[in-house]
Structure formats: structure tokens, C-alpha cells
Amino acid sequence: MAAGGTDLLLDFDEALERFEPVLGFEVHVELSTATKMFSPAPNPAAPGADASVPNTLVAPVDMGLPGALPTVNAQAIRYSISLGLALGCSIAPSSRFARKNYFYPDLGKNYQISQFDEPIAFEGTVEVELEDGTLWTVPIERAHMEEDAGKLTHVGGATGRIQGADHSLVDYNRAGVPLVEIVTKPIFGAEHRAPEIAKAYVATIRDIVKSLGISEARMERGNLRCDANVSLRPRGQEKLGTRTETKNVNSLRSVERAVRYEIQRQAAILKAGGTIIQETRHWHEDTGTTSAGRPKSDADDYRYFPEPDLLPVEPSLELIEELRAALPESPAAFRRRLQADYGFTDGEFRDILNAGVLAELEETVSKGAAPAQARKWWLGEILRIANQRGVDAGSLVSPLHVSELIALVENGDLTDRLARQVLEGVVAGEGSPEQVVAARGLKVVSDDSALIAAIDTALASQPDVLQKIRDGKVQAAGAVIGAVMKAMRGQADAARVRELVLERARS
Amino acid sequence: MPDASPVITVADVQHLAGLARIALEPAEIEHLAGELNVIVDSVKKVQEVATPDVPATSHPIPLVNVLRPDVVGEVLTQEQVLSGAPDAFDGRFRVPAILGEEQ
């Protein structure tokens, strides 16, 4: 089985000339409740949870022990309703759980408790803002509640992947984590913007769940997982083409790339007269390709039936209205307000959106940083490293650490140059900015006596410069400042050095 | 509705055994096909009165909104989790190589 890289791809523009892409997304959101969906075990997707020791966050029902029974987490219901409302959905007056039956080692009961014919939320729309500022409406089919599965580690074999593994290890810590699966209707008319719409849609879902405070929403940690459906149909054809489902595309950048890749791959096959196989595809971050997975067929018979251990959920109108009233503003309104509050121009703001760092920037500001500084760092050094590494900027460093970094610069503890070194340390996982400063000894020398000693030495060795300064040619001080900064190995505040140079020269 | 006299073939039983993950012996499959035809022929009687106007009942005593507060409760220790494991390693259950992919 090809791990990617061997697929024939048609040029993107030619693909679009010949075929119309139709998209669809299934986004799984891990809710950040304190406990699991159906058990009182701690939820590893909760803020600050520690799931590092396997099989320690497990209640009997999470591992399918005989006799164990599920119970529904009330907070997960509230979160799901809030999310449904934020997606513009109707909330079902009665919804219920169903069993989806299939055997897999990560599934303790060998059925997943999900929702089938009666999801909690259905029929909504999400407004997505594209890079040029236009709004695109994505139709939502449904949002339903379900439980996550455990985690498999494949041992032996070269790749750590399932193929060729000698055996696998199962950890049920993640089993039972509350999920909401958001399913779109087919998205027509995306055309050339399909990859962009894909990315913007997932970013918007991420922003929504973040603003609701119902998920940690870290894609790199699997809090938010996207399955992207892509099909092509020849221009003028009514009937939808066969679709593929690319699973677990776990960064915004990858969503965009995976959709583009599938369009080009499918177009090449169709152009050559081939047929698309209905199957799942795996996204490979490293090669930027997809590879064939499990064929989807009628043999998938999940034998859904109403979960007899659980009862229908019938939220009162009062509860729904209470949650509706508590909804935060929509991401679009939120963005308009932020832009005004921060005083950014349209262009500046769009750069932030396009970099996908608005949420990070907002959080950085909320931790005390000035908007302009926050923007400078997120769109500057952080984005540069992110692009270099091909990851989302938000996965590199936390807003809290960025705000601390900015504060250190503001206080004069760090110069910009030092701050970039500190950021490098933070990204490398060396700890908080303070810890990196301490460990790497990067603090600005703020002890005036040490600076004065260095200045006096520099002035003594450059008497001509000293004379120029005394003659009022202040710009001549630059040479001395440079020498002092060099002597301090950059760990000095250049403005303060300048002040002291002028002071010493005139004394 | 399916045919009034269901015929469950050996191939059907083979397929069902696959869904149910039971490695039935050929003789068992043969035998079961015969038995299932007799049983299904008898129980299909439910279709006589299951007219569209009758709602389905899945719970004998109707209740709604039975919810649990989001408060951490009983958790098993890792030792308890693994206490019945046929094979475990490094705090996890060990299983032979997996053929299929996750769903």
C-alpha cells in the first residue's frame, strides 16, 4: 500500500476547469467537561488533565466491564446544546442515544454510544469569513453527541503504523471522552476556493467552541479533529461523484492541503477514465499526501438501535433559552469588535485572520499584552517559525507565554533580540519565558554600574568620538553604543546605554 | 417487508457470524441456518400486528432527562483495570496485530 507520493495529480486549475468539487466535513469536538460522557472518570480533555499514565482515568463502563452501565453527563448536554445553538441549529425537543455496533480493540464495549436518528441539534448554518473578507455560508446537517474511543499504540514494524506492527497496546484513558460530531451538508459552489473554505470552516468551528469555552480546541492534541469529504463531478453533471473521506486532518494548514490534494488526485483519476473508490483516506502530514484506507461499503452494518441503558434527553425550552441568552457573540461579530477595540486596519486584521491566529492574539491581549505587540509577535517571529516547520502557529506556544514574553520586553528585561532567543527556548519546550531567561542567562544587564564601566572603557578608546559628542554631534554616539552592546553580548537595553553614553560624555 | 417465509442461507449465517465475530465451524453454520429458519419463521408473527400506527417502545418505564452531575467519581486503579487482562504490558492491554483499521 502506497504511503503517498505515488499518486498522479492533475494541475489544480485544470482540475477545476473539468470538475466541480463538492465538499463535506465531519468535525469531532472533544468537550472539556470535568468527567467523561458516560462515566464519572476524569476527562483527559479537561483543562489541565493528566492522561500520561495509561489506564488511570477509567471507570468500569469506559472499559466495557460486565455489569457496568453508562450515565449521561449533564454538563456535556448543556455544552452540546450551546454548540448546537451557536451553529444556528434547532435543538431537538427529544433526542436519544443509540448503539453503533462494531468490533475494534479501542472500543471497550465493542459498540459506541452515539446518536443516530435523533441527534440533539440539526439544520443550522455557519458563516465563514474568507481571506478577502467575503462571507461564505456553510450548511450544517446535524450535531450529535457520542463518546471517544481509547488509544492504540502499534509496536514493532518500521513505521509505528498499524501495517506491519507486531502487536498493539491499548489505553482506555480517552475512551468515553465526550464528543460532539458536527456534520455539514454537501457544500456546493466552492470551486477554486474549496481548500480555503475548508480551512476557514474548521477555523471557525475552532473559534466557536473556544468562545463557548466548551473545548480546549487544540487541534494538535486531537481536541478538534476533521474528516474531510471530497467528491468531484464533471461540469454539467447533476449526479454527485463518488466521495472519499480523508480522516483525522489535524491542523488548519493540513485541512487546506488535504482538500487540495484530493481534488487534484481524484481529477487525475477521472481524467484518465478511472473511477473513484469510496474509501477512507489517511492524511500524511510529512509528505502532504493521502493514502488509501478502509473501503466503505454496504458491508458496514453497524446495527444501530436505541441504547436501552439510557433514556431520551428532552431539554426544556427554558434551558434552551437560558443557554441561548448566554451565547457569546458570533465569531464574525467578535472579530468586528476586536478590530475596533485594537484599532487595526482592515489589512492588518485580515493578515491576522489569514494566519489563523486571531484566537491566540485575543487571548494574548487578554493576558495583558498590548494589541500591537501581540500582533507583532504572532505575525512575526512565531508565524515565521510555524511556516518553517509547516505547523499551525497556535501549536508552537501558548498565548500566556507570549504575553509574558512581551511583558519582559516592556519592562526592559529583554531586548527584542533576546526575546527572540527566549521564544526559541519556549518553543523548544524549555519552559516559560522566565524559566528560559533564567536557564539561558539571557536577562538584560540593567545594572548601571556595569554599563558605565563598559561605556567609560569605550569612550576612552575612542577619544575622537567623545569629542564629537561633546561638540553636540549626538549621532556619533552610535559607534560607542555599538561597542558597549557588543561588550555586553547584546544583553543590554540600547536606549539606556544611549542615555548613559550621553551622560558620561558630557560629564 | 422481507418475504413472508424467511430463508436464512448458510451464506447468511456466515455473514452474521462475521458481524458477530464468532469463528463458527462449518457444521455449526449449517445447523444454525436450519434452526434460525425455524425460529425466525415463528417470531415473524410480530409483523401481523405491528401496523404503522403503533409506536415503538424501547423502555418499559418511560423516563427522560436522567443526568449525572459533572463531578469526578469512582475511578479504577490501573491495577484494577488490568486485573483481568489476558495479556498486558507497560500499563496497557496487549493485543496481537490488528488487521482492520479504526472506524
Next chain:
Amino acid sequence: MSDLTRFTAAELAEHLAAGDVSSVEATRAHLDRIAEVEPDVHAFLHVSGEAALRRAAELDRLRAAGEAPSPLAGVPVAIKDVLCTSDMPSTAGSRILEGWVPPYDATPVARLRAAGLVPLGKTNMDEFAMGSSTEYSAYGATHNPWDLTRIPGGSGGGSAAAVAAYESPVALGSDTGGSIRQPAAVTGTVGVKPTYGGVSRYGSIALASSLDQVGPVSRTVLDAALIHDVIGGHDPHDATSLTDTWPSMAEAARRGRTEGSLAGIRVGVVHELNGSGFQAGVRQRFGEALQRMAEAGAEIVEVAAPHFEYAISAYYLILPAEASSNLAKYDAIRFGLRVDPGRSTTEQVMALSREQGFGPEVKRRVILGTYALSAGYYDAYYGSAQQVRTLVQRDFTAAFEQADVLVSPSAPTTAFPLGEKVDDPLAMYLNDVTTIPANLAGVPGMSLPIGLAPEDGLPVGLQLMAPAREDARLYRVGATVEALLEAEWGAPLLSRAPKLGRPVPAPGFGTEPDGGTL
């Protein structure tokens, strides 16, 4: 006082309270009885003698200190192997769970322990409670103490036989389609299936989640009520558990026995279950019981339940469907049997383990249930069965407008010979025709002995059914019927059961069989 095993739980409780019997004595007497008759009866899969004696001694100390946790503290109890016990294997009668000790107690077990009852061991059952004879146990059948060549009923034949053979005064059972009531009927004991949700299912190894209900097994109506009071009530671990505040079942039973309860009560004979086609002796005793009730002032009315004839078909679709899903967890990964011939995939190991770990009846029902749920057949089978369930419920609602309790024979026949129906699934399924409707509708049902069939001298049971949540009514009426019949017989029916095992040397009171004294 000759034999402590002849006491009912209520009597034992009185003696324990009076201090003239200790829990250690009572427990040891039952363990001795178990040792004596088990080779013939095989009611137990596991006997926990040492632990029981330790716990009994602890309870004796607590009682001496005035800290007995409940009036039943120190009374021995047997537990059906379908219930999880943290200190004993819990196999549900299946090879696939051989030796498995759960890391937790089922709620009814935890409540028994908290009340100070002393678990003696785990009782035999049809594998995963699928059966009506215990012949589908992976560990060999239980034998009926009335006739060792006959079935003790099922699936809870072990609990019923243990109680009938004086191996334990009381036991726990579970009833999905009659697994408490039918064994009670064929062993001359009392068994109650509470209202669905009346007793927690948490820790009860699931057969069919929407039908399963845990309940008491005993020799008297009062004993069943005492156990019901201990195990019943809301449990937040079970979403289907009712939050009702329940009246005391024991109080209802006591009043039913002393005050009578039949005057003016309407007893509905379900036309569809009135005994036509049943064994002659069963019909005869049923008719006589009705007559006694009428003489005591009950108004006997006939009620129609036209959809009960569809109930058994609905049941044999709903049960296998739910069971096929509930039993998917036995996959050789987290617990239980693993069959691994080596160089196999996980998928092969799962399928081989299930092939070798499950018996023929389990496979039959799992495959049937998989079929009933599979694509293209769901509406015709599972869906239709759920509709029939609605119709059966409506029949009950209508019937309870005309009657306060409904009655029928508990089972169509007395105990049949071991081996007679084991290879005829449909014939075996028909044993549950009388008991299944109550499970489909969630209403409570009781079986109590009403005599011996003249043709074979074997016990016959009367089934009483009440509206949902009216379990206390069963105990009140049941205790009255029991008192009427015992007055007529001059002794409990079980006193007519044949002697088992070797002759029991009458131990001197207060003297241990091994000669030790307390």
C-alpha cells in the same frame, strides 16, 4: 430447634436478635448443608466458606456491640453468578468468563453486604441467563431438589434449587423473561421480579438491558420482601433506576399474612394465560388456588390480553438483539478467555475466543439478534417487536382497569426431565410464555407455590402480576394466598420435598458439628 437451615430468613433474624443463634452457627450450618447436598444438586458454582465464616464472626461481634447494621445482619444469602462480586468469580455461567473476579460489587450485592447479609457463594445459571433449565450452564446443570432427574428451571435454577434444598434461606436472582419466577414455580419456592427500575441493574451482567431485573428468591413471601427492601431503591449508577420512594415490602407481606388482603380485591385471570394447553395438574392447582382466593373474598374476573400471544415472538427478537450487543464486550482483550493459536491477528483471536468461549444457545441468540438488527431487517423484526411491546403494555393497562392483580400459572408445566428440551430451542422458549409479558411491560411479577401436580407430585406455581410500581400489592396478596394454602396444607409445601443427601444428624443446639462450642 434441630436444624438451622430450616429457618426462614425472618426466623433466623429473630433468633439472631434474641441471641440464641449466632451468625457463625447459621452460616456453618448452611455450609455443612451445601457440602452435604451439592454433589446431588449442584446449585453453586462457587462457595466462599471461609470468607462467609469470617464475615459471620464479624457480624456477631457487631451485633454483640449493639451495632448490627440491619435486622437481617448475619443471615446467609446466595448470589446468582450473573451479579458482580469483588471477592468471588463472576462468570454468568459462561466459559468465556471462567475465573473472572470483577473489581467491583453489583449494587444489589453491595446493599446486601451493607445490611450485613453473609454471601455464601455464587449460584449456577444458564449461560448469560439464556435458558429455562440451567442446562445451558457451561459448568453443568443444576438438579431439581424435588427430583434430581429434573430441571430446576432457568436461568436462575441455581438460586431456586439452593433455597429449595435449604442450602441458603434466601438468594438473589435476575429475571429477563421469567428467570426468577419459572425456577421458583418448578422448585416450590417464591421468586419476585420487581418493577423494572425498582432494583438497580448496576453490576448485573447484562443479558437484555430493557428486560433484565434483579430480584429475590426465597421460601416465603415475607423473606422475599425483606430482601427486596434491602436491594431496592434508587441507584444513580443505573439511569433506568426509578427514583420512587418505596413502601416497605416486608410490612406489606406481614399485613397480608396477618390481616388478609383478598376481601373485595379484583383478581384478573388473563384469558390468554388461563392454562388451556397447560399440564393438567398445573391447571387443576391453579383452579383450586383461584377458588381459595374467591372464598377469601376476592372477585375473580376474566380479562383479555389479546396481544400476549405475540409477546413471546417479540421477546425472542428484542432479547437476542440487545444480547448480541451486550455480549460484544467478550472479546479476549480486557478480561476473560483468550484463545490465541499464535501468529494470529486480533480479529482472529476475538472470533476464536468467542467461538470457544460461548455455548450453543448463546451463539444461537447472538446470531439471531445480529440478524434482527441487521440492515434491511431492522424494521421487520426488531422494529416490529418494539411495536408489539407497546401493544402488550396497552393490554396490561386495560387489564389493570378491570383487576387489581392479574394471575396465571407461573409456568405451563412442572419440572420436565433434564435433557428433554435441550436440543429443541423453540420448545425451550415456550416455557416462558407466561412470564414474558411482565418483562416486556416492566410490571412486577411473583411466583409462589400452590401445590403439587397430582400426576407427578411436583410443585406448581401461581404467578401474580401488579401494575408498575405496585410491588407492595404483590407481597400483600401473595402473603395472604401463602397463608391460606399453608393453613390448608398444615405446613409449607417444601416440607413435602424428598430428603436429600445423607441423613442429617441432629446437632445439639449451640454445638458445632465439629464439636466446638461458641
